[in-house]
Amino acid sequence: MNAVGAGLGVALLLALAAAVAAPLAPRTARPAVAGAGTALCGAAAVLAGVAALAGQRLTVELPGVLPLTGLTITVDALGGLFLAVVGAVAVATGIYAIGYGGPDGRGVQAALPLFVASMLLVPVAGNVGGFLLCWELMALTSLLLVAAEHRRRDEVASAARWYAVMTHVGFVAILIGLVVLAGHAVDDSFPALRSAGAQLEPATAGLVFVLTLVGFASKAGIVPLHAWLPRAHPEAPSHVSALMSAAMVTLGVYGIVRVGFDLLGGGTPWWWVLVLLLGAVSAVYGILQAAIATDLKALLACSTTENMGIVLVGVGAAGMFAGAGNLLLAGLALTAALLHVGNHSAFKTLLFLAAGSVLHATGTRDLDALGGLRAGMPVTTAAFGLGALSASALPLGAAFVSEWLLLQALVHGLAVGGVATAIVMPLAVATVALTAGLAVAAFVKAFGVGFLARPRSAAAARAHESPPTMLAGMAVAGVACAALALAPALVLPAVGRVGGALFGAADPLAAGLLVVRLQGFTGSLSPLLVAGAVLVGTAAVALGARLLAARSRDRTAVRLWDCGAGPLSARMEYTATSFAQPLQRVFDDVVRPEQDVDVTHHRESQYLVDAVRYRLRVPDRLEHGLYRPVLTAVAAWGRLGARLATGSIHLYLGYGFVAVCGLMVLLVAIR
């Protein structure tokens, strides 16, 4: 039993133990038991993942665990990477959940460790039956967790319904795709699927890929099947949102990489152009929605769509380069995508945990009602600031390194594949650039409006810091963010090996502690030196200013400039809606907000205004355009079908009887 097996076994046992112990514990201790169990399970999973990335392998067959197919566990480097990511997120959220005063019902607290356990099993499942079962288990436990607070708010039930339907539509697509593939193979284990995939006709392979892409892309929140993300993530408890956003959606990416590159062996280039286009559209659409959103958690959820879009741009580019024959560049693109998955998990966890802290302290998620939280919640403000810096892909942030790698791959890939890449690559670069710009806008808005300046409502003015366990969870995520930003060499060699090995190419990077250098191309980056330069520069300028300024010791606090009209009230501050208004106007054709102005005049005179009510709603236009017709058609079919239900039981039984007899007559006649 090597380290991988030991780690994985311990993790699963701990999760099971926590799931059993949590319902039995007294009500006040339930979150602590479930949270501690989840955190320990995550730690063991991280160890297992790191061991797998270091080169250890594990294959275990458990035929008796499941009926019909049994469960095979195969841990390779790709699976190990996702094990490590999921485990790390689980550690931070588990510690956070100990102090989070959310719903403490038996089922909900038991579901948390089970959710993490199912997410750990998905990357290591080695046969179709086991994979599908773990996928469904993940969906069911997360559904239970999303619906946890349904007694407190009405929107939770609606969000849970959307999530349930969409995740099962995705599941059916994956089921059909994998079963079609397994139908051509000897049995349903992944090695058999691999050899079947190598001999599949292009049309069948294309069908399998598209079906699995639909299912996995829906889980990753890719347009057009993204509608569940901005609904489910805000309504779930914050640590569950963090787990879903930072760990569960990445398993959609895992599925695409596993099925597309590993099981189907790369396929034809048009697959990957499709993946890249979907990723690009999702990235722009997601971050545009985030830039306009005023609900803090909806903003973070739309940002998840954007980041998964960027990851898919990298995956698609990798597929295109591999199809054109340049395996080293393909490895580089995939490394960039996988590194971005890890970075995104770190900063998204941090952001969601901080948002949960804000919700816990103020009771509201509305950015237009927050502000001035720096005074009451300094640690949470710092945590959110670090997360926002990372999320906007600026230097000193975690996502900068992965976006730089992705841009390098796209830039060097321009000449690789002929006209197709020549057209797609500049558009991909433009998309990444636009999303980077809009991400800056979204997170400056979230941080600046939500945490700085003065409180805009009484709830924000009352804010106090969160309990220490919640701060500890944020600290874990923050340390991970900072480490990934300043010393990506800790993870880059392993991720680079995974990316290269998937294409059978060499390691695309040489990452020392100071410098990250591309192999085979000219390009190098030193995150530590950049950060050092900025920090040293700041200190030097501060010192210089202090020395040169004549009266630097007399700093006093003064009133803000208010044009002499008296102190400014909180209502005069810029809100999130006003901050985003120029962007909303620029992208008016895409966003198309609905505005409503309601003027109530004085009873005595039509010229005097008593009250004005202004309402702005930004609906999801893609949802309107794509989902509404589908739902209307389904409802029409349902109404047609209702005519068959007259209320007579005999008629219903008669339908069945006539069907059975008719089938039998058909059987006799055909022969």
Next chain:
Amino acid sequence: MSVAGITVALVQAVVVLVGSPLLLGIMRQVRARLEGRAGAGVLQPWRDLRKLMRKQPLTPRGTTEVFRMAPLVLMATTLAVVAVVPFVTTAAVPAAGADLFVVVALLTLGAVALALAGLDTGTAFGGMGASREITILALVEPTLLVGVLALSVPVGSTDLGDIVTSTLRDPGRVITPAHVLAAVALGLAVVAETGRLPVDNPSTHLELTMVHEAMVLEYAGPDLALVELASAMRLTVFLGLWATLFAPWGIAGTTGPGAVALGVAVFAVKVTALGAGLAGAEVFLAKLRLFRTPELLAGSFVLALLAVVASFFFG
């Protein structure tokens, strides 16, 4: 980095630090003369800085450390860029490279710090300036990165040193369609990023027409001096970057003192010429409405995209 490299970096920093208020003064003087005024003299920005440094530092109530730190971060990022970009010599580029993407991102970081400071004040002007600045920043990013892509295709790398060396070795490249288109596109991007006409009027007094000035409305005394100096340095750096990419002659290939001195002199001349040209053009331009600016930036993006296409098919 070697000793010579550090020396060159210091030289560049001092030149930019000292020269940027001068550049601002020259630009204002050119504009004044063209408008028929006498002007305040080339050294006026330095006099303004000296006056501001003598004043009492003030902090508005209700702001946080972000407000106090933003000018420092702005200056620090600009200095970091100055230290690595090969304005005077390509031999002093650090071993880790001066990647063009990193340079663009560092300059964006500085602008973001100032926007956060604008939001931190909690006034309507601060928020308005921050909101407009961020919109323009978001829309200029695609032009910048696609322009970098266009420049890197013939060279095979996004490293500034490599791009400059390759252009020096092959001077005919400057008049290729790709280069010309990229020059125009990046020129428009520079105008947008530095807040010059027609995107923003740096000498307006009407708050509702301000973009950059509204963000820094609350700064006073030494803080305002830092902000003004940093903004002037940003202008110098952007003009210098444009000159380095599209007119690199005069940039030394070694770190000998004579070559470096020549490089400094040529750099000063180029940047002054560009600044004077920009100021002269501003006399004939009016500020665009905020919601016309996206059209301008979209136009610059299309030019950058055409530059990439040209570099692939004709380069």
Next chain:
Amino acid sequence: MSEALLTQLVGLGAGAVLLTAVLVLWLRELAVVIRVFAAQGVALAGLVAVLAVHEGSGELAVVAVGVLVLRAGLLPHLLRRALSAAEGERRVTRPLVNVAASLLAAAVLTLLALAVSQPLVALAPSPVTAAIPVGMAVVLIGFFVLVTRRRALSQLTGFLLMDNGITAVGFLTGAGVALIVELGVFLDVLLAVLVLGVLTGRMRDVFGRTDLDELRELHD
């Protein structure tokens, strides 16, 4: 056991099962129908016992005893209890289709079952598999009873008839129905009986009668 004796005994058992099925379709009084159903259970148990002796399998013998206890003992007992709880009602069933037409339909269904089962029998011709059409016919007749009866208890007898027929087909095809599967299926049936018993009681409380046509009021 000799071939001729086997053929005769199997024929006897299968015939008894089919005859009792037709009788359930024909008779009107519910108490008598339940007794006939119990007799069918005995016949089925006998059939399984014959198979057990023929194959010399102890497991089948145990199953035969189980079938006897459950289908000839427990289920009729439950039905009788539900019937006695519905005291005060008319004890006769008025089916949707009159008796003559029902019997004609039973004949047609038997022919259909014969036609459909030919390939099954052709797979492994033997005296045992020759009785498969009978089992299929019982299934179809049971389904017909289920569809055309008004009262809940009568429908229940139809459902149980179907189950008996399926069990018979299962043993006759010699698929070696595992004990655990048989137990599982039986538990399902038990659940259905219990649920319908409760439903009958509730319907009587609400409507005063257990006429399932009353449920039409729930139509929207």
